[in-house]
Amino acid sequence: MAKKNPPLRIIPLGGLDGIGKNMTAIECGPDMVLIDAGLMFPDDSQPGIDLVLPDYTYVLENEDKLRGIVVTHGHEDHTGALPYLLQDLNNKVPIFSSKLTLGFIEGKLAEFRIKTPKFREVHDGSHVNLGNISIDFFSMTHSIPGALGVYIKSPQGTVMHTGDFKLDQTPIDGVTPNYAAITKFAKQGIDLLMSDSTNANRPGFTPSEAAVGPTLNEVIKNAKGRVFVASFSSHIHRLQQICDAAKKCGRKIVVTGRSMLTNTRVARELGYLNIDEKDILDAYELNGIPDDQIVVMCTGSQGEPLSALSRMANGEHKTLSIHSGDTVIISATPVPGNEKAVQQVINSLAKLGCTVVDKSTRLVHVSGHGSQEELKLMLAMAKPSYFMPVHGEAVHLRAHANLARQMGMRDDHIFVVDNGDTLEMRGGEVKIGPQVESGIVYVDGLRIGDTDPIVLRDRQKLANDGMVTVVAIVSMKRKRIDAIEFSSRGVSFTIDDEFSSDASASIMKAIDKGSFDYTSNGTGALRKAVRDSLSNFIWNRTRTRPMIIPVVMEV
Amino acid sequence: MAKKNPPLRIIPLGGLDGIGKNMTAIECGPDMVLIDAGLMFPDDSQPGIDLVLPDYTYVLENEDKLRGIVVTHGHEDHTGALPYLLQDLNNKVPIFSSKLTLGFIEGKLAEFRIKTPKFREVHDGSHVNLGNISIDFFSMTHSIPGALGVYIKSPQGTVMHTGDFKLDQTPIDGVTPNYAAITKFAKQGIDLLMSDSTNANRPGFTPSEAAVGPTLNEVIKNAKGRVFVASFSSHIHRLQQICDAAKKCGRKIVVTGRSMLTNTRVARELGYLNIDEKDILDAYELNGIPDDQIVVMCTGSQGEPLSALSRMANGEHKTLSIHSGDTVIISATPVPGNEKAVQQVINSLAKLGCTVVDKSTRLVHVSGHGSQEELKLMLAMAKPSYFMPVHGEAVHLRAHANLARQMGMRDDHIFVVDNGDTLEMRGGEVKIGPQVESGIVYVDGLRIGDTDPIVLRDRQKLANDGMVTVVAIVSMKRKRIDAIEFSSRGVSFTIDDEFSSDASASIMKAIDKGSFDYTSNGTGALRKAVRDSLSNFIWNRTRTRPMIIPVVMEV
Known part of the structure; x- marks a missing residue:
């Protein structure tokens, strides 16, 4: 009997113990789909570690069921484990995502010499059947174009997974969240909602990405010398706004930093970033061009010591340098743990005598994640029977659960769980299921996975003493x-x-x-x-x- | 001739390369006074280092001139180098400061077994002659009681040093900044102003310490279980407000954490902290007392792993534990670099199911340093001929210099200098003088000073690889x-x-x-x-x- 009617299992393998390495398996009987395969960057307690991956043993052990990998958007905390996972799988599994996301993934896989992956481009409105699981995709807004949410149907019930999102009514590319799709699925019934918790502690509504444009424009217009703008290289909407502001102010654009060069190239090729060829200059071509006709778009918004901005701030960049009178805009926020590194770069820039503009003084950055009012709005539109906050640290998941409680959801319909815990859905009813193997895996040089906690303890001891x-x-x-x-x-x-x-x-x-x-x-x-x-x-x-x-x- | 009329030399030995290890020598011919002797805590690039001190070789080499050490207030970035400096000096040098500052210093020196230091208690209005240098003390407000500014007179001109300050019109102890003294000295003439730059990038006016009280009161009043409040143990005004709120809400106070126990004892003995003996309980006496009648005042606001709050959050405290339903108030801000550690504690607390309140959601902390309007007000009141921003990172010193420029001060009257640079004043005119030996000194186990940069590089290499x-x-x-x-x-x-x-x-x-x-x-x-x-x-x-x-x- 149980074999005939297997439950829909929701198996979070990452993303519930911090912001990063998102990965959830959705399994129903003989079929399994993976939602996202992300990485996390190590922190101070993990010295010498290159990357942190979710332990995806469960996926490998059930590879025969795996019908596809769905990637909600192109950030590394949703895509970065793919090169490792694909190498560990015996068969080629199709990857479903938007054009830009697949473009970014393609570049990353090429670095790993993983050839001809099975890409399946999807978009708002796409419907895909994977065994007895079907998936509908709908547009969401986030700090990268091509972000998708998914609505999953199975014989045992339905799940909506928001992916990372904010509710931006004036997105730069005009692609708003597909509210009609969300409410349509809500009408069909959403048994379980999995929703992004990153900003669950922030009151209010996150400002639109469009709010940043006027400030960028004003700062660039009033700048006397060169303007350097550091941002996330995947934040194509931000880059578009920087380029638009530069053009408006009669300035040419110079792009520097490896990932900034790669991502702008991919985004332009795929039609996500519009810059006239004539408005872009190579860093080698700047001789004779007045300082007030140049905007440099660069990496280094996190204070990374080898990034373009750090090199320029320390006079170590091979083609560009920053001088007194220049303006540097840090159009980003430090990821937790990077605050001090960013402050160091800002101090180096201050010593050079240039003006530094960051979000502490001007609106040169907004978050890509929805705040409390957006999270509640999502719950109100989706009207789920059960709720599982995802993507966040312990404090965010619990804050998100509190929002659901405030909206009248019953405590026993809210699941704040850990990676490796599972939910089982039968006829639309959700219960906690048995745990599966989970954890974290370190990438350290060529080795994956066997970095013992003792090794890290030894490293810290060596560093301290x-x-x-x-x-x-x-x-x-x-x-x-x-x-x-x-x-x-x-x-x-x-x-x-x-x-x-x-x-x-x-x-x-x-x-x-x-x-x-x-x-x-x-x-x-x-x-x-x-x-x-x-x-x-x-x-x-x-x-x-x-x-x-x-x-x-x-x- | 030069010998007969030696200049007044202002010799910053620390405090100009970051927030911490403040130390400035003021020298005029045969006489020298030291303003503050602070330490700094190491950051990630200094693994295994216990403390960072300013290199005070110049003070030791000129010990014969040293007439006294003036300490503006009792924070460790102004007092922490004293135990080391006093041990290195051959003679006993008098230390001038307020009663509370001397009380805190006494405790620290006792830990180092430094006996019978020459303490000279001063207060608002005190005047001290030290050779041909004289010093007038005046009250300032800061995040610790007993903060003093100084007005220094010499045959070659005058200097005002603000110490750390905000301009709080409603300080908890009623001791406002002595504006009358500042304007009186301004009338006598202030040739050089040295002023705190910590918040030079923050627009506006820092809220009064009194603004925190009502929030503390409301959060404690509405809490169902125990309330734990983590704060800086030297922030006596904050502690007073926590105790007042506890009393108002009918709760007893439990103090835990070594420095919290020490500092509350000293502050109570000296009359700076008013708590009825009957309102304080020992952590061992809590049996039978209902949860909603207890406030625990503890250390750990910086996420320090061995602090009371971390131990309680991880179930490792020997007498106290935190449970679901309890409320934890983090009445502090993370010092740069501590953000991640604090977030970790908050996550541990969230997992326990308690409510965490911090400054991101409620006004449970305000800064102890003046913002731009206060810094400009200070410049306006002091009307100095020359200005030297102190206490800050490169970016803060330059922002403070910009404020002075905005107020019409000439560029060549503003000195943004590095530790070891000196200013020389002759007849009230200030010029850059020759450099002196300066730098940083590490405390690492028993050894002071000889930690080679290679050692730190090796430690980082060992940690990474x-x-x-x-x-x-x-x-x-x-x-x-x-x-x-x-x-x-x-x-x-x-x-x-x-x-x-x-x-x-x-x-x-x-x-x-x-x-x-x-x-x-x-x-x-x-x-x-x-x-x-x-x-x-x-x-x-x-x-x-x-x-x-x-x-x-x-x-």
Whole structure:
């Protein structure tokens, strides 16, 4: 019986423990669809990690069911795990998304030498059948064009997933959210709504992207020298507004920064970004063009040390430099954790004597995520029976749940869950199901997945306290240490002859006291004794506790 | 001639390269006074560093001139270098400050076992002669009581130093800025004004500290369970308002967190904080007291992992715990760099099911530093001939200079300088003088000052990439490597037998090719060859570049 009527399972594999690495599997019996496959950037507690991915073991183990991957929009927290996932899958799975999203994904896959992926372009109004799951796509507004929401139908009920969104009535490309589609699906019945929680703590309504244009225009118009605008390179609407303002002010546009060059090229080729060829200059062609006829559109809005803006601020860019009298607009907000890096760049720019304009003083940035009134409006339009806030940290998911409660939704119809928890829908009714394997996976060099928490702990210890290697050459026969040598990195004391001989003496003394049974113990006990005695010696002398790496070798 | 009429020298040793470690020497011929002796907390680029101090070599080298240390208020960025400086000075130098500031300093010095410092309590209206320099003190408002500004007279002219300030017309203790004193000194003539730049980028007027009280009161009144309020432990006015609100709402106060316990004790003893003994409970006495009759005042507003709030949020506090239904007020703002740590605590609290109130949603915090209108008002009242913005990052100092320009001050009368630059005043005229030794000094364990930049670079490399130790035992006589052993920490690959034997083979091969002159070269070239070949081997196999620590030992 259960086999005949399997539930619709909603399986969040990422996106519920922070903003990033979004991934949700939707499964009904023999068929499964994946919504998004994103990455997350590591934070300070993950030193040396390149990227963080959701653990998608469940997808791999059920590959035979996987009918397609749906990508709601082209941001890396929704697309960035694709190159890894596609390499790990045995078969080619079709990827459904908008033209621009597929354009961005194509570029990324090419970097990984993943060829001829199965792209299936969809748009507002597209309907796709994937086994017993069907998907309707509808337009949404976000800080990137081509954002789509999805309405999922299955034999057991329906799910609406908003993707990332704000409700922008005056979007730059004219593509408003498809309210008619949302209310039509609501009429058909939405059993479960999954909705973006990023700004669930912000009261009010997020200003339209169009609100930024006039400010950009005014700042550029009043600038005496060159104007540099740093922004997210995927924020094509923002880039369009920067280019429009430049043109209005009689300035040519220079694009710099690798991802800015790539994304503007792709967006122009696909018709998402309109700039006249004659209005764009190469950074090499600027000789003789007056400063007040130039706008430089660059990467580096997050203070990334190797980005175009940081290089220019520090005089290390190969073609462009920023001078006193220039204006720099930071048309972005620091992603949490990047505040200090951004402030450092701003200070470098201030020292150069240029004017820095950012969102703290002028409206040069608005969020791409809906605030409380938009989130409530979405709930009001969708009228779901059940609600699952997604895309957010713990505090955002709970704030979003509170909004639903304020609107009269029953507590037991709201599911604030963790990655790996599942929901099961039967006949439109939703209950918590069994957990699946989930977690995070680190990308560190070539290796994916096997970065142990101990490795990260060791790295932090090494960073905080440095390390001392002690090599002891032991004669097992003569039961004694023949030689000891030290080597250190990242410690604030110097290992000179005096330190060396005192430390050696201290180790010898400890070993003597230990009276080791050299023959039977092997070197394990010796290593421990060497490490402990050296650690004590260093603590007593310096009040520091570097990591001690003992190597005991027998001769 | 020059000897007979030495200039007044203004020597900033800290506070001009960021917010923190404030220290300025004021010197006139044979006499010198130090204004503030603060510390700074390290950031991510300084792993493992405990504290950052200004390099005060200049003070030590001119100790014979030092007549006194003036401390404008009791925050650590103005007092924290004192324990180190006092230990480095040969003689006891008198410290001039307000009662509360001296009370806080006394506690800190006691931790360092510095006994019987020469404290000289001063207050609004105090006048002190220190050689040919005289100092008048006047009240200022800031986020700590007992804040003082100073007016310095010398044979060569006068200087006003505001200390940290806001212009609060309704301060909690009733002690407003002494506008009469400021305008009186202005009438006598202020040749140079040194003024706090922290909020020079914020338009408007910073709200009064009194604005926070009603919100605290309302949130506490409406809370169902316990209320936890995290704040800066030195912010006595805030603590007073928390206690007043608690009392008004019929709740008892529990204090937890080491510095919160210390500072409330000192402030109560000195009469700066008024709480009835009967309104305070020990954390051990809470049994049987209803949740809605308790306010817990705690440390941890910066997300510090070992603070009371973090411990309570993670269920690791020894006496107190936070539950669903409780309310947590974060009555503070994250110091730049702490945003992510604070957000982590907020997420932990959200998961517990409690309500978190912070300044993003309610007015539960205001700044202690004046905004643009206050800074301009100060310039307007002081009417200085010359101006030197202090206390800020590059961007703040320049914004403050811009305000002075807007008010009509001539560009060549505004000095935006770096630590170690000096100003010289002769007959009220100010010019740039010669530089003095300056910089930053790290406190790392017992060691002060000798943390090399290389050490910090090594620590960051270790944190990002981990390390591999390779020990090679070399027979110089037989010209060969007898044994190789590896040990690693913080790398994402495992050194197993296969790795070990492949890596050894690769090293041996490289050495063979090198055909070393074992006898004459010593082990230097060998160490380099071992390191390089292992580094290449690891890169080829893992695409990572851990730090390689080669140890070559001869037998």
